[in-house]
Amino acid sequence: MSQPAANKNDASIEQELYKKREKIYPREVHGIFAALRLLAMGALLGIYYGLPWINWDGHQAVLFDLPARKFHIFGLTFWPQDFFYLSMLLIIAAIALFMFTALAGRLWCGYACPQTVWTEIYMWIEQKIEGGSKKQKKRDKGPRDASYFVVKGTKHGAWLLFSLWTGFTFVGYFTPIQELWTSFLSWNLGPWETFWIFFYGFATYGNAGFMREQVCIYMCPYARFQSAMFDHDTLVISYDEKRGNPRGSRKRGTPSANVGLGDCIDCGLCVQVCPVGIDIRDGLQYQCIGCAACIDVCDDVMDKMGYPRGLVKYTTENSLQGKPTKIIRPRIWVYISILSIVSAGLMYGLLTRIPLEVDIIRDRNVLYTETDMGLVQNVYNLKLINMDAQPQRFRLSVSGLEGLQVIGQTEGIEIDSGAVIDLPLRIEIDPIALKSTSSEIMFHIESEITPDLSIDEHARFLGPVSR
Ligand code: SF4
Ligand code: SF4
Known part of the structure; x- marks a missing residue:
């Protein structure tokens, strides 16, 4: 829907109230931070999919047995009466997140948030089946022929299988997963289990397969309020304007000073790899999830040009302005103090807990x-x-x-x-x-x-x- 402009002279200007999403085709990227992201993704997905299959003292190591109102966590059994410990754990998680955000910006978003982790794996499946970003774009603009439907069908089939496995694992945290597997094999799943497997599976399919960056940009509340935790000493990913501008293309290996330009060759690769489709050179933006893909790709460009790395890098606003960066500052001390007190309280509670x-x-x-x-x-x-x-x-x-x-x-x-x-x-x-x-x-x-x-x-x- 669009609204015509009020002014007759500006009849050509239209204000769009709703703009159809344009699919982003992020280019594949390699480098240190891509490897770290892969490592984090492997570890986190390994924990998520593997944990319910581990047994501890004859029980499933982690099982939230809602009908019996018992939570089994590595040999400890928690009851609704133990809600206190859960609240302490949630407080610790929230304060730790605040502290890491103040220290390292959107480290959580870029490496550990389930939305990022699952989107990465869905994009990886997509690239393995459909090919790189150029091939994907070409196919989407091309004819809807048999090969188009075969490739798309294979991708969606793989996504769906993975989603249902994700849903199955989720339910396995609430129903003993071995029993769930046996029921599944004998086609004997209960109605609630079936509902939750499909519900969670389709939520993953929708969020990681289709919504992707829109979840971060429009739906995630954390993205909105985290700027309150940022200050000039917070680690952010930033383009070094002083060094990069004025931008312009030149032959490989040409020193920037010789052509009167900065180090940015305006190749646009940092925009092409960005999963949220922004240009880091426009400054700090709330859409940036801190994935560091633009750092990896720009470092690669700098290597090829023979320039020093770090035109796009992890830095702080103070550092960009030539001022010293303080890592431990008053707000960090406040977070550390609260974390220490609550963690000590939780440890004391657990050690003196009478079962x-x-x-x-x-x-x-x-x-x-x-x-x-x-x-x-x-x-x-x-x-x-x-x-x-x-x-x-x-x-x-x-x-x-x-x-x-x-x-x-x-x-x-x-x-x-x-x-x-x-x-x-x-x-x-x-x-x-x-x-x-x-x-x-x-x-x-x-x-x-x-x-x-x-x-x-x-x-x-x-x-x-x-x-
Ligand atoms: S990747 Fe680096 S050199 Fe290329 S446009 Fe981005 S900032 Fe400039
Ligand atoms: S701007 Fe860079 S760090 Fe931010 S989301 Fe885009 S690629 Fe990732």
């Missing part, structure tokens, strides 16, 4: 009863959760009032790893021992297998006061 949860529920129907023997009796139901990685056997005792008697199982209470049991108990006491209508008592539960595993839990004992 046993006890809920004591008093019988609410009656406050207390009197037995035929004249004793006062309270009824409790204990809910015991063994959050340990191994089965446990517990013993129980109650203290706080003299002469308490526990009626019910107090020894050899067996609970499987990750299991919950209900333990009904009655506690009796001679009313003479009661000093108040509500007395505090203490349940002490300890493992008969693991000496350090014990927990104390308070409860109230109700009864009449003897006169």
Whole structure:
């Protein structure tokens, strides 16, 4: 849709409200940063696709078992009660991201963001099947003949298979992946599993195959607010204007001074390799995902021209202006301090975590009863959760009032790893021992297998006061 300009004299000027996306065909690039990106991509994809297949202590090493409300992470079992640790982990991840952005700009976007990593792999598949950027462009502009459909069909087939494998792996983090694989082979997947495999698979296919740079430019909130974390000492990818301008072509090996030009030969390769289609020579732009492809290609050009590398490079604004760059500055200290405090808190929490949860529920129907023997009796139901990685056997005792008697199982209470049991108990006491209508008592539960595993839990004992 377009709007005609209001001014008659400017009738030819139209303001476009919506512009159709023009597909970007980034040229293949080789170099140090391309190799680093490949390394990061291999490591991250290896972790994503490999992790669910690793077993640990007889369990899937990482499994978010939502129906059972348990998260297994390398021998540790987390419950909804452990939400605190998850929140700490999220805070650490957020602060670390802020700190790395302040230090190194869009390092996350260029090397580790799932959108970048999957887009890279989809582009790699595309280049292997369709050929380089020139071939792709030519095919897209050419006739829709049989070869066009064969090549495109093969590419989309490969993308779809990869997407479905991605979706399958995603579901494998929530349903034991070995069982999922067996169900898949016997064509017996449940409706939810099927839905999520297709949903996640198609989301990947759409985002990495089609949307690509549009996700970074129009959808990603991080791209919008990260500039708030940038300062003049943040590492950015920048074109050295002083050295590069005025730009112009010349014969290979010609010294720039001889032709009265800067070192930029205006070859346009930095634009051709850019996955978001911008020109780094126009200055720092929010669309730039910091992939460093323009550095690699420009270094290659500089090598061929016999000029020093680094016309496009990682630098800071201060450095470009000839000022010193400060790596550790006040805001970095603030991030380091917060990170240290929260990480220490998380470590302390994990090291002192008791993998046993006890809920004591008093019988609410009656406050207390009197037995035929004249004793006062309270009824409790204990809910015991063994959050340990191994089965446990517990013993129980109650203290706080003299002469308490526990009626019910107090020894050899067996609970499987990750299991919950209900333990009904009655506690009796001679009313003479009661000093108040509500007395505090203490349940002490300890493992008969693991000496350090014990927990104390308070409860109230109700009864009449003897006169
Ligand atoms: S690749 Fe380097 S030399 Fe070529 S246009 Fe870009 S900045 Fe100039
Ligand atoms: S400008 Fe350079 S670093 Fe930024 S996205 Fe384009 S190629 Fe990557």
